[in-house]
């Protein structure tokens with residue numbers, strides 16, 4: 247079932263030769279001048295998303311060679327293994343089936359996945375019925391989601407992104423950090439009888455979430471709250487632990503849903519509470535449309551594949567170490583943070599499936615802010631700095647407000663920035679010189695809707711799958727987060743006792759400084 251690592255394919259050597267001769271000095275301005283079909287060839291429509299890849303440092307020949315690597319590496323077989331529920335998350339011996347969560351009831355699979363599919367739809371129906379019940383309960387004015395990582399970022403990002411579809415009358419709060427300032431600040435504005443707490447944790451063991459959940463429950467009881475069953479619900483694969491915690495209203499999911507792939511499951515309840523059952527089904531439908539595209543479009547016209555291959559090209563040949571995300575829509579404010587976990591927790595790995603050390607780079611650093619804000623902060627460096635950072639513009643054609651003049655200005659800025667990065671500007675004096683030839687990808691959504699958001703996020707998931715598959719890594723585990731958790735458990739009691747035995751001198755010195763004064 248293991249795919250062949252990209253650097254072990256014969257096509258990899260051909261790609262390297264192409265990079266050495268044509269890739270290194272590639273100039274997009276010359277490429278546009280010599281090929282009038284460049285925009286058409288390097289842009290495409292996929293469900294709900296249009297993408298222009300033509301302002302990137304590649305041409306059709308580069309794409310062909312990358313596709314040859316993908317085919318030889320067994321990308322298609324690996325993709326099909328994921329959809330079929332094979333245990334491609336080998337280090338945890340788990341299937342990877344977030345796509346099943348998006349599959350509509352009318353497309354029930356037969357065979358091995360039939361049972362899981364039935365569970366998915368029973369849970370989805372129950373969760374959406376609950377969401378509608380809470381939505382029509384005007385006494386609940388505040389919903390507090392307590393969760394971290396995948397149990398926070400997706401719902402938080404989507405609730406914000408789809409705010410224009412949210413019914414009025416409910417406020418949504420997200421508490422993730424174990425830093426009590428966050429929870430305390432939110433609790434200050436709440437009344438227990440008007441609040442619903444959602445405890446979101448795949449494992450129901452995550453230290454931050456458990457600490458926040460305990461404190462929320464204590465606050466609820468101490469503030470005169472009654473009827474925990476009505477005011478607390480748990481979203482988890484560990485229903486037994488939620489019950490032991492004292493929560494009876496639970497919505498489950500399964501170990502084959504990774505944390506960063508879980509907003510399509512019960513973890514998405516805040517989204518359903520905000521935009522309703524139909525809206526949530528729209529989100530799933532958009533993602534499913536992209537799943538079908540990824541599963542069935544020929545690789546040459548498969549948008550997630552083309553993007554994933556571009557990522558490999560940039561990381562392993564151009565050796566770019568970061569990628570910047572620029573959503574030109576303020577409702578997509580939390581998208582960069584969401585994509586950070588999706589890509590960096592998935593592909594931030596240094597060994598392959600067999601545990602062998604890789605000799606090439608994997609996940610880039612993802613970062614970004616909404617446009618036009620970023621333009622007045624770090625775009626200077628993108629235009630004239632010494633490093634090249636590929637940029638991703640996400641623009642939405644139709645505005646969801648009627649303030650005159652704003653949207654054309656916003657879109658003009660997105661277009662102008664992408665243009666400026668590419669064309670540059672000559673200045674013999676130097677300070678006003680823009681080297682140009684700086685790459686960007688430009689995404690267009692017609693409107694920001696549950697469907698288009700779902701499709702866009704699924705596009706990203708499958709793009710991350712593609713680069714991870716070529717690199718031969720397991721994109722679905724996250725062992726790198728464990729060591730710090732273990733050490734924090736050791737350090738916490740030392741902060742109280744002052745015991746620094748066995749600690750390195752720096753940690754010991756800092757611990758002494760951070761101990762409260764007696």
Ligand code: F6P
Pocket residue numbers: 394395396397446447448449450451452455505506591724727
């Ligand atoms: O520590 C990383 C992580 O395991 C993420 O992968 C996950 O999304 C997050 O913690 C939260 O985990 P849980 O949902 O189990 O509380």
